[in-house]
Amino acid sequence: MPSDSPVLIPIDxxxxxxAPPWPRRWNADLDRNGRQLLAAWRRAGLPIIHVRHDSVEPGSTLRPGLAGHAFRDGFAPLDGEPVVAKSVNSAFIGTDLDLRLRRLGAPPLVVFGIATDMCVSTTVRTGANLGWAITxxxxACDCFDLPDIAGGVIRAEQVQAVHRATLAYEFCRVVSTREAVSALTGA
Structure with a gap:
């Protein structure tokens, strides 16, 4: 992970x-790992830009005003930590995220969140295509079981493994929480 003032971007x-209608997720350590990242960035005084999905789809559990729209416990932004609201999968589409990052001096990005195969992957791919260095x-990511078009279910663990591999192959560096915090603190 690049060491020069990386921006942490928690996604969704x-x-x-x-809760329903969302299927089973696989990562029981998601919240612990995500909170550890937030704590490390805050201790270091480094920038954090939160991304929140503001759905415009009827019936979505992510619509503003619904309980599901709120941040998970321990993930609400602190004073001075901006929120970028998106209504599509990529945090770079229809938002000012790119501009905010350029105003910060085009730092490297460290990303985590839900769901690896959807909004996290789409944000990483778009960001990489725009020239951002991303880890x-x-x-500290999670995803869901998915229906297989041939019938049955593709387990979330398999979805995670495939997306982690494809992202690492061409779009970003992939690390663990321990590696990200160690790179940040030098420990």
Whole structure:
């Protein structure tokens, strides 16, 4: 992970993902790892830009005003930590995220959140295509079981493994929470 003032970007750490209609998730350590990243960035005084999904889809559990729209416990922004609201999968589309980052001097990005295969992956891919240096903290991400078009279910663990591999192959560096915090603190 690059050491020069990386910006932490938690993506869609919202309560909606804990209840139906969302399927089973795999990562029991998601919250612990994500909170550890936030704590490390805050101790270091480094920038954090939270991304929140503000759905415009009827019936979505992520619509503003619904309980699921709120941040998960321990993931609400602190004073001075901006929130970028998006209504599509990529945090770079229809938002001012790119401009905010350029105003910070085009730092490297460290990303985690829900869901690895959807909004996290789309944000990482778009960001990489825009020229951003990105690190994905894979064990601070989560995704869901998905229906297989041939019938059956593709387990969330398999979805995670495939997306982690494809992102690492071309779009970003992939690390663990321990590696991200160690790189940040030098420990």
């Amino acid at each position: 750490m919202q309560r909606a993902f804990d 994905l903290v894979a064990d």
